[in-house]
Amino acid sequence: MQNLFDEVDSLDRRCYDAYGLSEELLMEHAAEAMAGAVRERFGAGSRVVIVCGPGNNGADGLALARLLHGGYHVEVVLPLEVKSPMARLQHERLQKLGVPVVDAITPCDVLVDAIFGSGLGRPLGSGIIGLIKLMNALGAFKLACDIPTGLRSGGSCDTAVFRADLTVTMGALKRGMFSDAAKNAVGEITVAELGVSRSLYEKETPWILLERGDLRLPLRENADVHKGSFGHLGVVCGEKSGAAIIAGKAALRFGAGLVTLLSNEEVAIPYELMQSHLRPATVNAVAIGMGLGQEFAEQELRERIDNDIPLVCDADIFAHPMLGELLKRKRIVLTPHPKEFTTLLSRTGIATTDVRGLQQDRFKFVEAFCRAYPDAVLLLKGANVIIGQGDQFYVNPHGTNALAKGGSGDVLSGFIGALLAQGYTPLDAAIHASLAHTEAARRFEGQRYALTPDDLIEGVCCL
Ligand SMILES: NC(=O)C1=CN([C@@H]2O[C@H](COP(=O)(O)OP(=O)(O)OC[C@H]3O[C@@H](n4cnc5c(N)ncnc54)[C@H](OP(=O)(O)O)[C@@H]3O)[C@@H](O)[C@H]2O)[C@@H](O)CC1
């Protein structure tokens, strides 16, 4: 797990006030980290073009030019007037060293974006938008200083955004780099230490980035067990029975001892799943919503979930009349995709927004929902999954675009249901099922377009 911050200004200030470091010292470390990243990948003499903006992001780029000049063929481009005191100081030093400042970007091995960082305060002008498009079209290795220009600190993107192969971010990981829109822009991310170790630079934060190694599988360690030792998941099987079948198969594969589809009518199901009209007494977790449609009257649904067993809720349940009732429960995991989350937000009176508005401020909307419903676990699907409960938040950035396919969400609900049935807390069930889901997708050996729900289900066999 790693910490995520919505801003790092206060962390920088602590370096000055508490540790006696200076802005210049921090900047030198920032530039040195980028120089190290270039040296690691490119030999002496390679061509490096650094595009520097008016503020301290530009100053970082100017300091990088000084560090590389002599060993590398460095050129600096200054599309805007150099403004901040640190940028002017670094610029003077470059002039003394004779680093070439050129008007246009020429073909190069490494292209560095040091135009804007955390200080991007208003929409990009047309000149910078054109420049970023030109930079993106070049074949060079692209390095972003701190954050790619065009990515705002909240995670939304301007009309154009620099598409980096590598972002060297300063001091700590910023939350905005893990929005869905950011996923196209940031590339690989490394953190530059700025003169003190990260553990001293960082403070406590409610936002955590999940790492692949955080996955805790439902491994079976006790030998003296039987199927009843691993829980019994009920999956409410509605109009589109395929969705419930996928969830049920996923749950069985992910360790649930028994899985029963709770259906109104007899449905053709795989032989390893069971089927019942009423909820068997041993069911200790229920998945509801996937393919539900209008099949059940409210009373029929209530009969299937009418005690306080943990629930995982997906898809059609967010538009269902029973939503308000369900949200009062203590142990519940909600797994909306962005469109479903906008429905959830408006039906709970938290916010009225469309998908575009939601995606521009995913983190804020998740915080608002979790404040209003602190017992519920929310898992907001997307290119980067956000999981929240109360004032704790996690981001799983490990998914790939292979998961963008019908049925992927049903598999995830099944995995969550399996872990609920096996005794995980709702928060842990959401975290570890999500990590297993993304890990199974990453390990799929075919092309990304080819991944099916069955591949994901098979994928958890060998994690
Ligand atoms: N703090 C530290 O200790 C450390 C900070 N570090 C580095 O500093 C970076 C933050 O620096 P920063 O605050 O100077 O902001 P930055 O992103 O350079 O932009 C500000 C400038 O851009 C301008 N401007 C803004 N938007 C614009 C627009 N749309 N179109 C045109 N102009 C626009 C804005 O102009 P103004 O709004 O003032 O008119 C101002 O001139 C941070 O990302 C990291 O790289 C590291 O060295 C480590 C230590």
Ligand SMILES: [K+]
């Ligand atoms: K930048």
